[in-house]
Amino acid sequence: MALSVVDLYTKILPKTNCRDCGYPTCIAFAGMVVSEKLPLKNCPHIAPDVLTDAQAELTAQYAQGKWLKKDMAAEALSQARGKAGDIPLKEIAQRVGSILEDANTSGPFQGTPHIRLPYFNTHLLATKERVTDAGGKDLTRNEQTFVYIHLAAGGTAAPSGRMKSLKEFPNTVSKVKSMESHVEAPLRKAFGGKPEALKASCEALGGTDVGDRYEAPDLAYQFRVFPRVYVTLLFWDEKDGFGADAKLMFDDTVMDHMDIEAVMFMSEHLCNRLTSTLE
Numbered sequence: 001m002a003l004s005v006v007d008l009y010t011k012i013l014p015k016t017n018c019r020d021c022g023y024p025t026c027i028a029f030a031g032m033v034v035s036e037k038l039p040l041k042n043c044p045h046i047a048p049d050v051l052t053d054a055q056a057e058l059t060a061q062y063a064q065g066k067w068l069k070k071d072m073a074a075e076a077l078s079q080a081r082g083k084a085g086d087i088p089l090k091e092i093a094q095r096v097g098s099i100l101e102d103a104n105t106s107g108p109f110q111g112t113p114h115i116r117l118p119y120f121n122t123h124l125l126a127t128k129e130r131v132t133d134a135g136g137k138d139l140t141r142n143e144q145t146f147v148y149i150h151l152a153a154g155g156t157a158a159p160s161g162r163m164k165s166l167k168e169f170p171n172t173v174s175k176v177k178s179m180e181s182h183v184e185a186p187l188r189k190a191f192g193g194k195p196e197a198l199k200a201s202c203e204a205l206g207g208t209d210v211g212d213r214y215e216a217p218d219l220a221y222q223f224r225v226f227p228r229v230y231v232t233l234l235f236w237d238e239k240d241g242f243g244a245d246a247k248l249m250f251d252d253t254v255m256d257h258m259d260i261e262a263v264m265f266m267s268e269h270l271c272n273r274l275t276s277t278l279e
């Protein structure tokens with residue numbers, strides 16, 4: 001019989017809240033055991049035979065995934081990878097403007113068909129199972145999810161050159177605030193009074209100076225994130241008592257190539273990479 005948090009608390013644990021397990025209460029410890037596989041033996045006050053039987057029950061329910069805390073990042077990656085995996089690599093490569101490398105190609109995936117996908121100032125390698133950097137090192141799960149979402153999106157539109165802010169796209173109201181707090185505010189804080197540092201960071205990441213297309217901002221850099229996905233950063237430095245400002249603009253075809261969550265990931269990723277050069 002499976003053991004829920006309540007079962008564990010009421011039937012197995014001593015309910016003394018002694019804290020010897022490192023948790024303030026028995027119920028808190030029970031929650032960690034059931035949802036995060038904390039070893040039951042971390043409570044030293046359970047009789048050995050009870051401990052053995054209860055741990056066996058727990059092991060069985062873990063195997064079924066029962067009551068386990070969901071690994072959201074793993075689930076998201078699995079879903080995105082599954083969607084991309086349903087499409088032939090050759091078709092994906094043509095659609096996203098990348099190269100399908102075959103078994104004869106040298107490099108980390110020699111012998112395995114994979115896509116060589118331009119990405120900022122470098123390139124990625126993607127098989128049906130994993131996405132790595134140019135040297136064959138796995139990207140983080142979130143970044144792999146982002147790449148697979150793009151590969152699976154199905155869009156074929158070439159960039160139009162018409163750049164729009166996030167709020168100009170439909171159904172983005174809930175994300176505009178996140179863009180402000182997670183992207184624009186950190187950029188303002190990091191680079192206010194330091195436009196030269198921002199310029200250097202943009203160029204190190206492969207950004208192209210497009211200042212001639214905009215009159216108002218002090219800096220404008222465009223990034224080719226993927227061959228068909230472009231983002232432009234506009235930056236106004238502190239002046240006359242006014243603070244700095246930063247805004248990301250997206251090609252109006254961007255939603256053809258990814259969903260809104262991926263646009264947010266891309267924006268935060270760009271922000272993190274730019275600001276990391278200051279650390």
Ligand code: SF4
Nearest residue numbers: 017018019021026043
């Ligand atoms: S060590 Fe055991 S009895 Fe003490 S608080 Fe933790 S679970 Fe409860």
